[in-house]
Amino acid sequence: xxxxxxxxxxxRRNSTRTIVGVITCALAAMIVVLIRxxxxxxxxxxxxxxxxxxxxxxxxxxxxxxxxxxxxxMLTWRxxxxxxxxxxxxxxxxxxxxxxxxxxxxxAGWRAxxxxxxxxxxxxxxxxxxxSAYRSVPCIVGTDRGTVHAFLRGFDLEGHPIEPHLTEDPxxxxxxxxxxxxxxxxxxxxxxxxxxxxxxxISITVPKVVVYRTASPSxxxxxxxxxxxxxxSYRFVVSQKYAxxxxxxxxxxxxxxSPGPPPSIPIYWERPEFLVPxxxxxxxxxxxxxxxxxxxxxxxxxxxxxxxPTYQLxxxxxxxxxxxxxxxxxxxALGSDYGVYPVAEARSHMASHVVMPPDMxxxxxxxxxxxxAVVVAGNTYISVAQQKRKLGLLRVIGATSKNxxxxxxxxxxxxxxxxxxxGIAAGNLLYLITLIGSDMTLKEWLIQALGDFGKIMGxxxxxxxxxxxxxxxxxxxxSCAEVLSHE
Amino acid sequence: xxxxxxxxxxxxxxxxFYPVGDGLFALRDVELEVPEGAFVVIMGPSGSGKxxxxxxxxGIDRPTHGEVILKGRxxxxxxxxxxxxxxxxEIGMVFQFFNLFPELTAVENIGLPMRLAGYDDDAITQRTxxxxxxxxxxxxxxxYPSELSGGEQxxxxxxxxxxxxxxxxxxxxxxxxxxxxxxxxxxxxxxKFNKEENQTFIIASHDRxxxxxxxxxxxxxxxxxxERSDRHGTLI
Numbered sequence: 001x002x003x004x005x006x007x008x009x010x011x012r013r014n015s016t017r018t019i020v021g022v023i024t025c026a027l028a029a030m031i032v033v034l035i036r037x038x039x040x041x042x043x044x045x046x047x048x049x050x051x052x053x054x055x056x057x058x059x060x061x062x063x064x065x066x067x068x069x070x071x072x073x074m075l076t077w078r079x080x081x082x083x084x085x086x087x088x089x090x091x092x093x094x095x096x097x098x099x100x101x102x103x104x105x106x107x108a109g110w111r112a113x114x115x116x117x118x119x120x121x122x123x124x125x126x127x128x129x130x131x132s133a134y135r136s137v138p139c140i141v142g143t144d145r146g147t148v149h150a151f152l153r154g155f156d157l158e159g160h161p162i163e164p165h166l167t168e169d170p171x172x173x174x175x176x177x178x179x180x181x182x183x184x185x186x187x188x189x190x191x192x193x194x195x196x197x198x199x200x201x202i203s204i205t206v207p208k209v210v211v212y213r214t215a216s217p218s219x220x221x222x223x224x225x226x227x228x229x230x231x232x233s234y235r236f237v238v239s240q241k242y243a244x245x246x247x248x249x250x251x252x253x254x255x256x257x258s259p260g261p262p263p264s265i266p267i268y269w270e271r272p273e274f275l276v277p278x279x280x281x282x283x284x285x286x287x288x289x290x291x292x293x294x295x296x297x298x299x300x301x302x303x304x305x306x307x308x309p310t311y312q313l314x315x316x317x318x319x320x321x322x323x324x325x326x327x328x329x330x331x332x333a334l335g336s337d338y339g340v341y342p343v344a345e346a347r348s349h350m351a352s353h354v355v356m357p358p359d360m361x362x363x364x365x366x367x368x369x370x371x372x373a374v375v376v377a378g379n380t381y382i383s384v385a386q387q388k389r390k391l392g393l394l395r396v397i398g399a400t401s402k403n404x405x406x407x408x409x410x411x412x413x414x415x416x417x418x419x420x421x422x423g424i425a426a427g428n429l430l431y432l433i434t435l436i437g438s439d440m441t442l443k444e445w446l447i448q449a450l451g452d453f454g455k456i457m458g459x460x461x462x463x464x465x466x467x468x469x470x471x472x473x474x475x476x477x478x479s480c481a482e483v484l485s486h487e
Numbered sequence: 488x489x490x491x492x493x494x495x496x497x498x499x500x501x502x503x504f505y506p507v508g509d510g511l512f513a514l515r516d517v518e519l520e521v522p523e524g525a526f527v528v529i530m531g532p533s534g535s536g537k538x539x540x541x542x543x544x545x546g547i548d549r550p551t552h553g554e555v556i557l558k559g560r561x562x563x564x565x566x567x568x569x570x571x572x573x574x575x576x577e578i579g580m581v582f583q584f585f586n587l588f589p590e591l592t593a594v595e596n597i598g599l600p601m602r603l604a605g606y607d608d609d610a611i612t613q614r615t616x617x618x619x620x621x622x623x624x625x626x627x628x629x630x631y632p633s634e635l636s637g638g639e640q641x642x643x644x645x646x647x648x649x650x651x652x653x654x655x656x657x658x659x660x661x662x663x664x665x666x667x668x669x670x671x672x673x674x675x676x677x678x679k680f681n682k683e684e685n686q687t688f689i690i691a692s693h694d695r696x697x698x699x700x701x702x703x704x705x706x707x708x709x710x711x712x713x714e715r716s717d718r719h720g721t722l723i
Contacts, residue, residue, distance in 0.1 A: 009590030393586050396547055397647070398575030398603040400568040481548035484582075 007410040014383060018415060021376045025419025025464075026426065028372035029456050032365040033427025049244045050343045052160040053269050054088060055132050056314025057343055058327050060118065061089050063101040063110045064339040075102040075336070082110050085138040085151050086224065087312035091271060092346035107337040111214070111221035112309030118334065119306070122315075125329045127322045132156045133305065134312035135281055138226055141274065142203040142233075145192045150272035152206055154281025155185075159316060162275065167241045173198050175240040176277050183239040185275040189268045193241075200238045204274065207231040209290040211309060218337075222309045230288055236276070244269040246347075278305075321440030366459065373463035376416050380468050384408060384475045392480045401476035408475055412468035413461055420460040424452050494520040494556075495687050496544060496655050501553035503539050503710075513539040514550070514710045521655070521703070524685040526677070528697045531707035537691035540707065541657045544689060545578050546570035558654055575604040579648030583660035585640040587632040587647075593639075594619065594628040597646045604651050618646035622676060638669030645676055649686065656680075658690040670694060 011018045051057055064075065077100045084090050090097055103109050115133045122128060135154035140147050155162065163170055167188045175185050186202075187193045196202065208230030213220040247267040276284075282304045285291060291304070317326050323342045331340045384391070391404055399407075428449040497520040503513040514536045521527050529537050542548035544555060546562055547570075555562040557577060562570065574580075579600075587596045597618060598611045606614075619625045622642040632640050641661060648656045658677070662670035678700045680686045690697055698704060698718050706714040716722050 006588070006590065013590065389586075390588065393588070395567075395571055396545070396574065396580050396586075397600045398571050400571045402568070403603065479548075481542045484547070484586075 007407060007414060010383065010387070010411060011414055014386075017379045017383060021379045021415040022419035022422070024375040025372045025416050025460060026423035028368045029420040029423025029460060030427035030430070031368055031423075032456055033424060033431060033452055035364060049165070049246050049269070050347055051316075052162060052165060053244050053246075053271070053273075054314055054343050055134055055156055055159050055312075056130075056316040057320065057323055058315040058317065058330060059088070059092075059339075059341050059343060059346060060113070060313040060315065060330065060334070061087060061339040061341075062108070062113050062311060062337070063089075063103060064336065075104055077101070078103050078109055080110060082311065083138075085136050085226075086112075087134055087310075088271070089312070092341070101339075104336050106217050108216040108218040108221045109337075110311075111216060112211070112224050112311055113313065113338075114222070114307060114309055115313060116303075116306040118313060121333050122330060125326065125333060127317045127319055127326045129316045129318050130158070131313055131315050132159050133308070133310035134314065135278065135308075135310065136273065137206055137209055137281075137285070139207075139274070140205040141192075141272075142205070143192050143196060143200070145195065148192055148272070150193075150204075150274055152184075152204055152281065152284070153273040153275050154278040155275040156278055159314065162242055165242045165244045167243050168198050170240070173240050178237065178239065181237050182234055182276070182280060183237045184280075185240045185242050186238045187268075187270070187272055187274070188241040188243040190270050190272050193272065196238055196241070198238055198240060202236055202238060203233050204236055205231050205233045206284055206288065208288040209285055211290065224309055224311070232284075232288060234284065236274070242275070282308075319439050321444065365456075366463075369456070369460045370463055372419070372460065373416065373467050376412060376419075376464045377467040377471060379415070380408065380412050381471050383411065384471055388475075388478055389484065391475055391478055392482075392484045395478075395480045396484065401473075404476040405469070405472040408472035409465055409468055412464050412472075416461050416464035417457065420457050421453070424449070424456055428452060493522065495523040495525075496521050496555070496557045496689075498540075498544060498550075498555045499553055501540070501543060501550045501555065503536070503543065503548070504551040512710050514543070517553070517707075517710075517712055519705065519712070521687060521689060523654075523687055524681070525687055525702045526681045526700050527687075527689040527703045527705060528701040529689065529691040529705045529707055530693070530695075530698075531691075531713075533693075535707045536710040537707060538659050539710075541580075541659050541689065541691050544655075545580055545657045546574060547580075574653075575600055576651045577654040579651070579653040579656040581641070581644050581648045581656065581658035581661045583663040585632070585637070585644045585664070587640055587643060589632050592629050592631055593624060593635065593643045596632070596643055597650050600647060600650050606651075614650060615646070618649060621679070622646055636669075637665050638672055641665060641669070641673055642676065645673070645680075649680060649684075652684075652686075655687040655689060658688065658692075660692055660694075661690065662692065662694050662696075670696065674700065 063078075063080070079100045080096050082089070101110065115131065119131050122131065136151045139150055139152040141150045157176070162175070162185065166175070166185070176183065184204075186196055207226040207228045210225045210227050212223055212225065214223050245266045246269050248264040249267055250262045251265045285304075285308075291308075315326070315330065317323055323344075327340055327342050327345075331338075334340065394404060394407070428445070431448075432445065499518055501517040502515050505511045505513060517536075517540060529540065531537050539548065543550050546555070546565070557573070560573070565573065588599070591599065594615050597615045601611045601614060615628070616625065619628050622645065624639060624642055624646075627635060627639060632643070635643065641664075645661075648658075661677075662673050665673065674694075674696055677688055677690065677697075681688055681700070701718040703723065704714075704716045704718060704720075705712055706716075714722065
């Protein structure tokens with residue numbers, strides 16, 4: 001028995017209720033498609049600034065920052081006892097210094113990581129172009145205007161290029177070309193750097209970096225510290241300057257003074273990192289005895305890049321459209337002793353403290369679709385309550401309980417399936433916009449859209465039918481005599 | 488009357504009790520045997536239990552006590568779904584207010600019980616055409632109930648009740664909502680199918696015009712059978 005015509009005519013007769021159900025399902029499906037974009041979907045050109053100063057697309061820290069997570073209740077809080085120069089953790093997750101970080105009971109916690117060990121663990125993950133370590137040491141910059149605390153950073157020139165962010169003409173002032181003097185690129189923001197010019201000579205006092213071991217729940221772990229008693233000063237020529245714009249804000253004062261919309265003023269990354277080539281950085285650390293101390297840790301190799309401890313690794317990917325997937329694979333490979341964050345996710349947290357933890361995406365999707373399913377079920381209940389007489393009549397002419405259930409579930413399935421279809425289609429068409437500037441191909445978009453039709457449609461229709469089944473079962477139990485007696 | 492012997496449907500000691508207030512017996516110890524092909528008219532004042540009796544005979548209500556037997560099958564041993572399946576092929580029902588499905592056309596309404604019973608499209612087409620011809624509504628087969636008059640709707644309802652050639656057709660005040668001319672039309676149809684197809688009818692009605700066709704007249708008062716007679720009033 002085909003109840004589709006009865007169901008379709010019922011759907012058409014109650015068009016308002018049908019439209020409410022369809023629109024609810026459509027909106028739910030569209031939101032589920034689009035929240036996948038947040039916070040990871042970002043234009044490649046927009047992402048470049050963060051990727052430059054972070055050194056890559058995905059950051060790995062030796063601890064999990066306090067983002068909400070479905071696994072939070074399995075983790076414990078620990079006081080963060082690191083230092084600001086060790087990584088960009090505090091730049092992205094400012095609260096960590098106050099609130100601490102999350103770790104499992106048996107995890108090592110905040111410690112320096114050996115790049116080689118992680119690179120080996122991540123060797124089989126696709127889409128990873130390279131993994132580089134963040135190298136920096138606190139320093140004191142001296143100019144004729146005074147001294148200031150800053151960071152001397154060994155900059156990975158093969159990572160993301162600094163050229164787009166140089167403030168002076170690179171043809172006139174090519175960086176890192178001097179052979180007989182130390183040179184570096186100074187930030188163009190903050191005091192005193194904003195008043196330093198290309199060609200100025202500055203002194204940088206660098207402390208000795210000490211590698212030692214501390215106890216942790218999982219045993220002895222390496223840590224880095226600085227020893228100012230072993231400090232040494234170096235003369236650097238400022239060969240270029242850089243400014244990395246990370247956002248904009250409204251200039252309220254200028255807006256108040258003139259008609260029209262207030263202008264925007266750029267916001268620059270203000271972490272005072274003086275950039276030097278990595279080999280220069282390595283040389284300075286070696287001169288100060290850091291590599292000797294590194295050998296004392298018992299590490300097998302003297303390769304600075306691979307074996308010197310670090311508190312931040314940056315993964316550069318081949319395809320930015322695969323960042324979320326790559327991050328997930330890295331998390332799975334490394335486990336809960338590490339925090340793994342796409343730069344966009346970390347940046348969103350920094351800006352708004354609102355971020356979609358990756359494991360919560362599925363939960364939110366289920367909740368949103370569940371809400372839509374409840375709306376559809378509610379509409380169905382109203383529809384059934386108004387159709388009691390008709391259902392009684394169906395029973396009179398021979399419909400069994402199974403037939404009644406089939407009829408009502410047909411109603412539910414039509415509304416949820418059609419609404420979800422429209423929502424997935426609309427969501428994926430909107431998602432196409434994010435392809436502009438992204439390296440996701442049309443074929444990958446199509447595969448993703450088809451996957452959505454399978455997963456989201458299955459979840460939506462499945463949930464609606466599951467909830468609708470209760471209503472259908474109730475309807476199949478209605479007494480014919482009772483409903484027909486009210487003529 | 489050309490009737491086969493043996494009851495096609497019977498009810499024994501049927502009682503229906505409603506525990507409202509001090510309790511109410513809608514039916515009390517009703518006994519009835521209906522031979523195949525009989526035209527039975529149940530008469531009685533409003534509230535006498537006619538509709539309750541028809542509902543119980545049709546299996547859409549359960550008696551508090553007693554048994555209904557249709558072609559040897561005892562209703563007490565059947566589940567609700569079993570009764571529903573029995574109604575597909577053995578029981579047709581006609582109501583005072585027609586009770587057609589407004590979203591289906593006349594022919595679709597008539598074919599619905601056949602679809603439930605699993606008839607194929609050809610059989611459905613043949614039977615619905617035959618019935619619509621018999622009630623002179625072939626040209627209105629694709630009309631919706633809202634496009635039909637009251638008499639036409641009731642004719643469609645009768646066709647629906649007869650679609651699967653049921654053992655018995657139960658009609659509850661089938662002319663209650665029609666004028667006298669349409670009522671005579673409907674009565675004529677019942678008589679036609681009773682005579683030509685040996686269809687068994689059990690009709691509950693105030694309309695004394697039905698007595699003209701009745702083989703058995705049952706008068707029911709306050710839930711009890713007061714009298715059984717033929718159409719001339721001779722007690723049986």
